[in-house]
Amino acid sequence: MSERLIVIEPGPPAKVALVVDGRLEDLLVDPSDGAPQMEEIHLVRVRRVIPKQGAAHVKLIDGKGFLRDAADVKEGDLVLAQVSGMAEPGKGVPMTARRLHRGRYAILTPHAPGVNVARSIKDAEESARLTAIAAPLIGDGGVILRSAARDIDDETIAEDIADLMRVEEAVMAEGAPGLLAEAPGAEVFAWREWGDPDEVIREEGAFDRLGLWDAIDEARGAKARLPSGGWMSIEPTTALVAVDVNTGADISANAAANANLSACKDLPRQLRLRGLGGQITVDFAPMRKNDRKAVEAALRKALKDDPIQTTLAGWTPLGHFELLRKRERRPLTEVLKDG
Numbered sequence: 001m002s003e004r005l006i007v008i009e010p011g012p013p014a015k016v017a018l019v020v021d022g023r024l025e026d027l028l029v030d031p032s033d034g035a036p037q038m039e040e041i042h043l044v045r046v047r048r049v050i051p052k053q054g055a056a057h058v059k060l061i062d063g064k065g066f067l068r069d070a071a072d073v074k075e076g077d078l079v080l081a082q083v084s085g086m087a088e089p090g091k092g093v094p095m096t097a098r099r100l101h102r103g104r105y106a107i108l109t110p111h112a113p114g115v116n117v118a119r120s121i122k123d124a125e126e127s128a129r130l131t132a133i134a135a136p137l138i139g140d141g142g143v144i145l146r147s148a149a150r151d152i153d154d155e156t157i158a159e160d161i162a163d164l165m166r167v168e169e170a171v172m173a174e175g176a177p178g179l180l181a182e183a184p185g186a187e188v189f190a191w192r193e194w195g196d197p198d199e200v201i202r203e204e205g206a207f208d209r210l211g212l213w214d215a216i217d218e219a220r221g222a223k224a225r226l227p228s229g230g231w232m233s234i235e236p237t238t239a240l241v242a243v244d245v246n247t248g249a250d251i252s253a254n255a256a257a258n259a260n261l262s263a264c265k266d267l268p269r270q271l272r273l274r275g276l277g278g279q280i281t282v283d284f285a286p287m288r289k290n291d292r293k294a295v296e297a298a299l300r301k302a303l304k305d306d307p308i309q310t311t312l313a314g315w316t317p318l319g320h321f322e323l324l325r326k327r328e329r330r331p332l333t334e335v336l337k338d339g
Contacts (some may be wrong), residue, residue, distance in 0.1 A: 006190055007210060008202040013335070016186040017212055018194050024215040026194070027273050028186035029335040036063065036093045037183035038328055039102065040083045041171050044095070046073050057092060061178045066092035073097075078177060086277070086327040089238075094327075099171075101164040102184075104192045105149040105157050106134065108164040109142035118147040126150060130157065137161045141168070148195065193307060219273040220333055226266060230259035230285070234270055236331065240279040243267065247285050256285040257294075264298035268306040275335070277308070277327035281320050296321070 005019040011030065018026040031037065044058040044065060054071040057064065058081060067073075067081050085094035101108040115134045117127045130145040133154050137143075138161065149157055171180045184192065207213050218224065224232045230248040234241065245263040247255040263284065271280065284295060292315060299321070303310050308329075313322040 004195075004197040005210075006194060006197040006200045007206050007212065008187060008190075008200065009204060009207050010202070014186050015207065015336070016190045017207065018190070018197075019210065019212070024212055024219075024273065025269060027216065027219070027332070028189055029332070030186045031330060031335050034062070035330070036060065036065075036083045036087070038083055038085065039181075039183045040179060041099055041181035042081055042083070042095075042179055043078055043174060043177045044081045045177055046070070046075055046077045046079060049073060049075055058095065060093065064092040065095045067095045067097060069097040080171065080180070083183070086330055088278070088327070101167050101181075102192065103146075103160040103164050105146055105152055105160045106164060107144040107146060108138070108161070108168060109144060110168055112142040113140055114142050115145070116142070117145045118149070120147045121145070121150050129154075133157050134161055137165065141165075215273075216332075216336070219270070220336070224266065224270050226259060226262040228258040228262040230255070230262060232263050232267070232270065234274065234276070236274075236276055240281050241271070241276050243280060243282040245282065245284045256287045257291060260284045260287060260291075260295050261298050264295060265302050267299065268302050268308075268310070271325060272306065272308065272329075273332065275329035275331045277325040277329070280323040280325055281316075282323070283320050299323075 002020050007017040007019055009015045013032050014030040016028045017024055042060055044060055044067070046056045046067075047059050048057040049070070050056060054069065056067045056070040056073055058067045058079065065081060067079065068084070070079065073079055079097060080099060081095040081097055082099035083093055084096040087093040098111045100110070115131045115138070117130050121127055121130070130149055134143045134145060134157070137158060143161060145157070167181055174180045207216070222233050222235050224234055226232065229250045230246050233244040233246070245259050247259045250258060263282070267282070271277070287295070296312070300312060309326040311324045313324055315321055
């Protein structure tokens with residue numbers, strides 16, 4: 001059974017690491033520059049409507065945003081909008097009018113009424129229990145019971161939903177443009193999304209003591225070593241993230257297959273640690289077309305449990321593989337410039 005540690009260095013900036021069997025699996029760093037963060041909710045003013053896209057350009061107190069799901073707004077309106085992604089350089093912050101509030105066991109969905117239970121909870125009796133807890137609490141709103149709610153006692157789930165309802169009520173009560181609900185900090189996000197670890201370590205110098213800075217330093221560079229002996233070069237550009245898979249010193253007949261399958265298994269972790277998203281183009285080590293199905297299946301399997309939405313776009317005429325990954329995080333090189 002895997003050993004899961006959550007390691008916290010208070011900072012500033014606060015840094016939280018998920019370590020599984022001694023390997024750095026995820027890393028969160030509290031940003032310190034005041035830029036809009038995922039899940040923030042703002043009251044914004046519409047500057048220009050784009051009817052054909054059902055979208056609008058909006059003005060934040062300190063910047064600009066691009067609001068989707070905005071078919072019924074007009075210029076000058078004040079609209080509640082939630083940050084839904086990280087802004088690319090020179091572009092507006094991605095936002096949505098369909099806000100939601102995430103808790104550890106539930107997600108409140110004000111624009112999607114009714115109770116829904118995570119598909120991973122297949123037991124009909126458990127699903128009915130969770131529905132019965134949530135339904136009386138949400139009024140005309142909606143809620144999704146997350147996978148983590150399975151077998152959790154009624155009172156704890158009800159408290160989680162009540163906390164989310166209070167946030168929504170506070171947001172709805174505000175009338176002045178500006179930030180209405182903050183994004184979760186690194187510690188809150190870790191508690192909410194990573195589940196219960198075997199141990200939590202909170203102390204200055206813990207990253208040094210556990211050797212995590214070595215893994216972080218590697219993630220801030222281009223080269224990522226693979227267990228096969230090969231390596232990947234992961235380099236963000238203005239247009240896309242280029243990934244080049246190399247066999248290294250392996251000259252065996254299976255060198256390319258070993259490197260490519262190792263790269264598939266580790267690529268989601270490497271992108272997560274680096275905070276990279278957008279278009280990802282992978283140049284795998286040279287292989288026969290017949291081997292592509294195995295590579296694609298390995299990549300799909302590796303992404304199955306990755307928390308960041310990623311779409312497999314497929315192979316290009318030149319033999320590269322493309323993915324589209326949601327920009328949910330700032331690049332590690334931006335949020336953690338110094339060790």
